[in-house]
Amino acid sequence: MSLDEVTLSRRGRVKKLINKYGDAWIIISPDPNYEYIVGIQLHGFSIAFVTKEKIIGIVGSLEADMMSEYFDEVHVFKQFHDIIYLLSKLISSEKCKKILANFASIRKIYASKLPLHWYKLLESLTRLYDVELISAADFIFELRSIKTEEELKALDDSVKITLDILSEVEPIIKPGVTERFIAAKLYEKLYEYGEPSFKPIVAFGEHTSREHHLPTDKKLRQGEVIYIDVGLKYRGMCSDITRFYVTEKRKEYADAYNAVKAAQDEAIKNAKAGVTGEFLYNIARDTLTKHGYDPELFTHSLGHALGIExxxxxxxxxxKGGKLLSNTCFTVEPALYFKKLEPKWGVRLEDDIIILGNACKRLSASPEEVPQI
Ligand SMILES: [Mn+2]
Structure with a gap:
């Protein structure tokens, strides 16, 4: 096996950027940045030592034989003190003056996966060799916020497969089935292609009024509505799609669906490089208002960036969402949650887009009319 194109393209970006920030980057796994640059998540503990020239791996003996293709150099450890010895050798021999590591302020979680005990250890090791240990936050931000062509293609594929998975699961959504059963079917299909981007949400009836529901043993009853929020991590890119269904046609369901759909379409129509995230969010809220709904029923933001996470x-x-850049990707997920109605219910639609210069590429769209199962 050779490295996939997405990982190779990410390594190309690292090569281009790293020396702007430091001489080497130490990543202690588990950390999404490890998967980003190495191309695989391991069961065991591992370290990636990344420089402009090469990626060096420190891996456990149980995983050593499968890792040679992922690294330019592999060093194997058996015991903890082997790790310290190997790391010391790398820090002292790679002529580093500045080493980047993943510690940062609380808002920069993408660069904050380094455990405290490892931070302390790296701090003392670097001090010993007179090397500066600095936060990788600014480097990671520049590295990962703009996507490579290969990442954008992988996201497009990931969305297509997610839509296929949804259409395979839709026929089994019938009164009497439980949320957990549908979630299990989603997991089964997701693992055929990759892995879940997050734990799938399956919500029936009153549970649809919850933004982040977790599937339960609740059975679907005739008359109730359904939403499914599911994503696939495929070749290192996470999709995130939400679909809404009804078990019977009612005007209140269709009206809310149409308003949410219009809010989504309007926001996507205006999405391009240079406009702000807040501008798109306000377009969605204004569209809900025009359709006669209180925008406060839309309780979260309109969307978030997609990538390895x-x-x-x-x-x-x-x-307060700032200006959007070209080659970035986002979810667009307006919603209405009727928490004060009896019974409570809600509707959310979520699709994924890529900002491409003066336009945006929409990767998915929900049906024009509210789908009935
Ligand atoms: Mn989402």
Missing amino acids: VHDIGERLGK
Whole structure:
């Protein structure tokens, strides 16, 4: 096996950018940045030592034989003190003056995966060799917020497969089935292609009024509405799609669906490089208002960036969301949650887009009319 194109394209970006920030980047796994640059998530502990020239791996003996293709150099450890010895050798021999590591302020979670005990250890090792240990936050932000062509293609494929998975699961959504059963079917299909971007949400009836529901043993009853929020991590890119269904046609369901759909379409129509996330968020809220709904029923932001993590690095499509850049990707997910009605219910539609210069590419769209199962 050779490295996939997405990982190779990411390594190309690292090569181009790293020396602007430091001489080497130490990533202690588990960390999404490890998967981003190495191309695989391991069961065991591992370290990636990344320089402009090469990627060096420190891996456990149980995983050593499968890792040679992922690294330019592999060093194997058996015991903890082997790790310290190997790391010391790398820090002292690679002629580094500045080493980047993943610690940062609380808002920069994409660069904050380094455990405290490892931070302390790296700090003392670098001090010993007179090397400066600095936060990788600014580097990671520049590295991961703009996507490579290969990443954008992988996201497009990921969305297509997610839509196929949804259409395969839709026929089994019938009164009597439980949320957990549908979630299990989604998991089964997701693992055929990759893995879930996040735990799928399956919500029936009153549970649709919850933004982040977790599937339960609740059975679907005739008359109730359904939403499914599911994403696939495929070749290192996370999709994130939400679909809404009814078990019977009612005017209140169709009206809310149409308003949310219009809010989504209007926001996407205006999405391009240079507009702000807040601008798109306000368009969605204004559209809900025009359709006669209180925009306060839309309780979250309009969307978030997508990448190796489902909530990736980038502007929020929400209050104070800044200017959007070309080659970034986002979810667009307006919603209405009727928490004060009896019974409670809600509707959310979520699709994924790529900002491309003066336009945006829409990767998916929900049906024009509210789908009935
Ligand atoms: Mn989402």
